[in-house]
Amino acid sequence: MNAILNVVATIGRGAIACCRSAGALAIFAVEGLIHIFLPPYYPRLFGRAIFGMGFLSLPVVALTAIFAGMVIALQSYTGFARYAAQSQIATIVALSVTRELGPVLAGLMMAGRAGAAMAAELGTMRVTDQIDALQTLSTKPMKYLVAPRLLAGIVAMPILVIIADILGVLGGFIVSTVKLGFNGQTYIQDSLAALHTGDVTLGLAKAVVFGFIIALSGCFHGYRSRGGAEGVGSATTSAVVMASVLVLALDYGMTEVFFTR
Amino acid sequence: MSAADIPKIRIRGLRKAFGSKPVLDGVDLDVAAGTSMVVIGGSGTGKSVLLKCILGLIEPDAGRIEIDGQDILTLGRRARQDARAEIGMLFQNGALFDSMTVRDNVAFGLIARHQSSRAAAHQKADTVLGQVGLAPSVGDLSPSELSGGMQKRVALARAIASEPAIMFFDEPTTGLDPIMGAVIDGLIVDCVKRLGSTAIAITHDMASSQRIGDRAAMLHKGRIIWEGPAAQILESGNPIVDQFTHGRREGPIQMELRR
Numbered sequence: 379m380n381a382i383l384n385v386v387a388t389i390g391r392g393a394i395a396c397c398r399s400a401g402a403l404a405i406f407a408v409e410g411l412i413h414i415f416l417p418p419y420y421p422r423l424f425g426r427a428i429f430g431m432g433f434l435s436l437p438v439v440a441l442t443a444i445f446a447g448m449v450i451a452l453q454s455y456t457g458f459a460r461y462a463a464q465s466q467i468a469t470i471v472a473l474s475v476t477r478e479l480g481p482v483l484a485g486l487m488m489a490g491r492a493g494a495a496m497a498a499e500l501g502t503m504r505v506t507d508q509i510d511a512l513q514t515l516s517t518k519p520m521k522y523l524v525a526p527r528l529l530a531g532i533v534a535m536p537i538l539v540i541i542a543d544i545l546g547v548l549g550g551f552i553v554s555t556v557k558l559g560f561n562g563q564t565y566i567q568d569s570l571a572a573l574h575t576g577d578v579t580l581g582l583a584k585a586v587v588f589g590f591i592i593a594l595s596g597c598f599h600g601y602r603s604r605g606g607a608e609g610v611g612s613a614t615t616s617a618v619v620m621a622s623v624l625v626l627a628l629d630y631g632m633t634e635v636f637f638t639r
Numbered sequence: 640m641s642a643a644d645i646p647k648i649r650i651r652g653l654r655k656a657f658g659s660k661p662v663l664d665g666v667d668l669d670v671a672a673g674t675s676m677v678v679i680g681g682s683g684t685g686k687s688v689l690l691k692c693i694l695g696l697i698e699p700d701a702g703r704i705e706i707d708g709q710d711i712l713t714l715g716r717r718a719r720q721d722a723r724a725e726i727g728m729l730f731q732n733g734a735l736f737d738s739m740t741v742r743d744n745v746a747f748g749l750i751a752r753h754q755s756s757r758a759a760a761h762q763k764a765d766t767v768l769g770q771v772g773l774a775p776s777v778g779d780l781s782p783s784e785l786s787g788g789m790q791k792r793v794a795l796a797r798a799i800a801s802e803p804a805i806m807f808f809d810e811p812t813t814g815l816d817p818i819m820g821a822v823i824d825g826l827i828v829d830c831v832k833r834l835g836s837t838a839i840a841i842t843h844d845m846a847s848s849q850r851i852g853d854r855a856a857m858l859h860k861g862r863i864i865w866e867g868p869a870a871q872i873l874e875s876g877n878p879i880v881d882q883f884t885h886g887r888r889e890g891p892i893q894m895e896l897r898r
């Protein structure tokens with residue numbers, strides 16, 4: 379009897395802790411968003427955040443996108459060439475890159491790169507009392523630290539995804555023309571014909587959401603970290619895990635809502 | 640009661656527990672305007688928590704914190720912020736912003752608080768750095784390039800730059816050599832007297848407590864167990880205080896050592 383009660387109690391405690399974290403995350407998100415709009419603004423900090431999150435992430439996102447485009451072209455050739463015309467490959471590459479792979483791969487790379495960096499930076503500030511010090515110097519940490527990063531995530535991700543889309547299609551183009559011997563001009567025409575505004579728009583909408591989620595995970599876990607270097611380490615891990623899982627889950631959710639009506 | 644009788648800071652029945660562990664268990668403390676209070680107490684007795692409660696960084700469970708006779712815990716958010724904006728804090732580990740230069744660190748509060756221009760704030764920062772014995776060229780360095788003693792001085796400069804009416808110093812001399820410790824103490828006394836501010840300083844160092852404090856109090860097991868003139872702390876007559884100030888191993892305080 380007691381053993382059963384213990385199990386129930388453990389599950390209940392876990393569920394309560396889960397709800398509490400979710401609630402704290404929601405409050406944190408809303409508060410961060412409100413602070414984006416209310417003055418004072420910190421354009422320099424926004425600039426720095428966008429530089430770190432966007433510009434410095436370009437190489438890794440670019441490489442991922444090129445290779446993803448290349449491998450899609452190769453895979454669909456071995457899989458489809460028997461039945462379909464070669465033009466199908468251009469279509470497959472263009473659609474999968476803009477709809478899915480561009481945003482998702484960029485999102486995962488950013489979760490590991492920018493999300494982790496934010497969690498580590500804010501976490502270190504937290505455990506060394508720098509966040510408390512900000513408050514004693516009449517500065518709201520949510521506004522000074524969190525809001526610029528959230529905004530940077532929202533702005534930087536779509537730009538990165540546009541670049542990833544272009545490079546992904548370029549990757550497919552390279553494999554198709556160099557390795558598979560397709561006509562380059564036809565390939566580009568097929569790609570453009572396959573793309574509708576809706577595909578690109580949805581990809582970018584995903585990017586906005588992912589950018590916000592990644593910055594939110596990094597800030598949330600960093601801001602609430604405690605317990606010295608170890609605490610910062612586990613905050614960073616939590617931020618990356620949460621961001622990655624949410625990116626994949628929301629990707630499915632948004633695809634479901636927009637493509638299968 | 641006339642205005643002169645109202646202490647600048649009055650704490651009554653302050654309680655704070657983390658989980659089931661009570662840290663502050665009914666702290667009562669008065670600090671008269673223009674005086675400095677030294678708080679001593681063993682490691683982990685909640686001295687830093689006490690300061691953080693007054694600063695609003697930790698929400699106490701119960702009690703009153705009055706500044707100029709007004710209980711700030713009952714004030715609205717805005718008024719609370721205003722009351723606390725006049726407190727300068729030197730954190731135990733400095734808490735310098737490592738993404739900024741030393742000069743930006745010291746000027747930070749001036750820019751955030753008084754809306755003074757960057758140039759004016761930087762000029763003032765250089766002046767204050769000079770007051771704590773640092774050359775203006777140090778202002779261009781980042782905090783990680785400084786020695787521990789220099790970091791303490793920069794943290795002190797940042798705490799006093801906006802000339803706050805209340806100043807908190809959390810172990811300002813811990814980890815410094817005796818001469819540097821005496822220098823920092825001198826700087827603290829200097830600026831507290833010059834600005835006529837009210838100060839609370841936490842220290843483990845008896846010599847330092849004699850230099851800084853007008854009065855002294857000892858925090859033990861969540862309460863203030865002794866309060867009196869700082870000069871009397873070495874002959875307080877209280878066995879707990881005596882054991883602490885003389886650093887004796889035997890006495891009423893049992894160190895919890897586990898092996």
Ligand SMILES: Nc1ncnc2c1ncn2[C@@H]1O[C@H](COP(=O)(O)OP(=O)(O)OP(=O)(O)O)[C@@H](O)[C@H]1O
Binds near residue numbers: 680682684689731
């Ligand atoms: N944010 C917190 N969460 C949980 N426990 C805390 C927190 N802050 C402090 N404590 C606990 O409160 C107690 C008092 O901590 P505090 O930092 O005030 O000690 P202290 O008197 O300043 O010690 P020291 O002289 O070593 O600095 C400690 O046992 C600490 O573990």
Ligand SMILES: [Mg+2]
Binds near residue numbers: 686687688731809
């Ligand atoms: Mg302390």
